[in-house]
Amino acid sequence: MTKPPPEPYLPFARPSITEREKAAVIEVLDSGWLTTGARTKAFEEAFAAKVGSGHAIALNSATAALHLALEALGVGPQHEVIVPTWTFAASAEVAAYLGARPILVDIDAGTLNATPELIAAAITPRTRAVVVVHVAGRPMAMDRLGELLAGTGVAVVEDAAHAFPSIVGGFGGRYAGTFGSAGAYSFYATKTITTGEGGMLVTDDRAIADRVRLMSLHGISRTAWNRYAAAGSWSYEIEDVGFKYNMTDVAAALGLVQLDRAEELLAARRAIAAAYTACFHASSIVDLVETPTDEPDGSHAWHLYVLRLDLGRLTIGRGEVIDALKTRGIGTSVHFIPLHLHPYYRRRWGYRPADLPIAAREFERVISLPIWPGMTERDIERVVEGLVATVGAARR
Ligand SMILES: *Cc1c(COP(=O)(O)O)cnc(C)c1O
16 A cells, blocks of 8 residues: 655745735836835825724834834833843844843733733833733733833833734724834734735824834935835935835735735634634643633734643653654744743843743743634644644653
8 A cells, every 4th residue: 555645734824815916016016116105105094094093104024113113212222121021033122223121021821921010010210111012913901001001101012013903802992003102013924914024113193103204214304205206306304314114015015905805814813723722622632732712802813823732741842742743744833932041132131041930931832833814624634633643642
């Protein structure tokens, strides 16, 4: 008997691109205008309308949005910026760009989000801002955070890179990313909607919006982007030393279609999450894994599905489970390696693993499973089968 051919590699993430995205991009390519222009403006307006924000500024990454938000808040070398350790490099490095000190805080073991209490306890007279991360797309308790920060002068910047579209519970349908002085969304290739690379800063504060716009394009006057258009002017003034963070119309065209499909894409992710959870709960490894939960009154964007292993009952570790799934042609990932475990934070700021013990402990047992629109029932089944076989065989 010959073995059946192996099934194709199942990637950890894969963008959902339809004929509509392709047509929109080709239209831009044919238009003769590839950089920031009419498509970018339309994307900004549509995004602001979707999340109900006063201003939306399209940028080339969420990292740029976070950087410009802190810059607009006046963050400098005299300041501290509070950041959860359970996040990607971007959330904290932007404070360091401005010379500020990142102060890392631990997380709640249940949600993997920092808590308002942990954030409030890290405030010092030098604290200028806190970067809130809605991990995996599960919104943090913004009501409680607002209460604890009231009167402190500490600004909130939301890293909503995972959290489009997440609703924060208790506010009648308000989107994560619209609570802080500014919010940053990511359209990186693996995120819930994508422009390849891209980001959006939203704010209700006109002064922040004006500053971000200025600094996003070399610190030159607001209309600089159209200086080569018929209606544009050759003249411009450099007001400050800015950055090159603008979004292209090619990316924005992609983003407009993805934005229009956001609810469809969310429904697909939600269905995959529900299928995983149901399968694990019905499986023989139900006591060996912990499935992620949604907020009772909020809505999860399900950017990530983070499964946790009960290592005390297993003879193998998370790394071996990942390797076993890889052997079966299944891609997974880990979100996150806590910032305080990385060489830079250990060396520059003296962090030790035990300083933020919950994050250090949870890191050992998390696996992010594939969750992307377009996954088939068979794809989901393969992931579950792979985990049940691997974890089941390693029962202590
Ligand atoms: C992806 C990500 C970012 C950065 O987004 P870019 O658009 O790639 O700059 C920031 N924070 C978190 C939590 C992310 O996962």
